[in-house]
Amino acid sequence: MGATGTMNDAWLTLREVRAGDRVAVLSPSWAAPAHYPQVHEQAMDRLRERLGLEPVEFPTTRRTTTPRERAADVNAAFADPSIRAILSTIGGDDQITMTPYLDARPVRADPKPFLGFSDNTNLLSWLAYHRVPAVHGGSTQISIGPGPAPHPLHLDSLRLALSGGDHVLEVPTQISEVGHRWDHPRALTDRPESYPAEPWSWAGPSRAVTGRLWGGCLEILSWVLAVGRFVRPVEEYQGGVLLLETSEELPSPHEVYRMLRLLGERGLLAAFDALVWGRPIVDDERMVPDPVVASRARAAYREQVLRAVAEYHEDMVVVQDVDCGHTLPQHLLPFGEQITVDGVNQRVTAHFRRAPRP
Incomplete structure (x- = not known):
């Protein structure tokens, strides 16, 4: 190509x-x-x-x-x-x-x-x-x-x-960290225990950005970037929307900042006009962590995300803790297709475009 x-x-x-x-x-x-x-x-x-x-x-x-x-x-x-x-x-x-x-x-x-x-x-x-x-x-x-x-x-x-x-993403009322163990009979019949979901967090200019989505799981994306086989020049991502979320391996907030700093040094944070940060898992040992501890942990992630954005692209529209990653329930997002991150109305809309078949 x-x-x-x-x-x-x-x-x-x-x-x-x-x-x-x-x-x-x-x-x-x-x-x-x-x-x-x-x-x-x-x-x-x-x-x-x-x-x-x-x-x-x-x-x-x-x-x-x-x-x-x-x-x-x-x-x-x-x-x-x-x-x-x-x-x-x-x-x-x-x-x-x-x-x-x-x-x-x-x-x-x-x-x-x-x-x-x-x-x-x-x-x-x-x-x-x-x-x-x-x-x-x-x-x-x-x-x-x-x-x-x-x-x-x-x-x-x-x-x-x-x-x-078009899919307008909703903030769920309840979230779960993990489900029941798959070798337990309850895994087939019971919903995972849940706790109240905090609202999404918005930052950056009050404007709407529509662009192609790219990114993924931050830890895996760092491997993709390190190998570099299937990454295009930075200018080709200009004007897009960056999706980032973390896995059950629970990188620390400071580790997240370091990975974001690498994206910044590569020019990728400056290329994208908006960032969707997925709600992170904060305790993979329990379905329901202490809500106060979970809130503080997610606040620490948000702080490091905004730290990196301030250093590399302060005009980026940022929405954090969107339910599109490893927590449950999960919204699906159009990778390589258009998504609108609306900082004015504080709304995220996924645009799934499908060609009709004969």
Whole structure:
């Protein structure tokens, strides 16, 4: 691919997903279904019953394999014309080793939504490098399979991510850090314990920014940037919206600042006009941390985010603690497509554009 232009140049448009369509369910990182099949099978049932989709598993969906074999599944799913979307089961920590084996030709010939987050930041970045949009969020093992039903907020977001449309993100009334252990029977029947969600936090100029979304899990993105295979010149991200969120590995606020400083030194913080910071997990040992402790922890993250923004792009519109990362429930976001961060009305709108199929 050439290395000139901006984030708005030469992007493909994803095609709509309809009821009755076949969708691939893959494990491009960790094969969680191999270890917790009951949660996985419940997720497959819900894709059929609640969304009218027909999930199709590939050879490595339930099997721990090599990066080359996992890449073969991804390539095969994109090359299969009967498959109309690809859903990851979960993230992991080694997907970056799979990306050299990916083939962009079938992806660009038949662009279809890929859904994933966390370690799937690698695949999202690879797709964006080839000007193919995707969807940040939606791993089946996390948000579809557990509990009595998918959370309505997540399910509404998922439907629009597949079929297309504008999604105004809501602040949930309650949030959870983690769910029940997947080897416990309650994982199949009970919602995770929750506590009141604090409102999103806004900073920066009072203006609205609409631009293409790029970024992902901050820890994984730092690996993507270090390798540099699928990162375009800084000027191509000009005017976009940067999405950042952290994982259950709980980097400290100061570690987050250091990673943001690297983005700043690379010129990326200055390139984007708005920043969406995902609500971070602050205690992965308990579903319900002490609310006062959790509030203080998130305030410490917000402080370090704003510190980096003040040093590298003080005119950036910033919204923090948006429910689009590792906490539950989760909004899906259009990766490589337009999103509006409205600092005037303090509203975030995801624009999922889908081309009609014959």
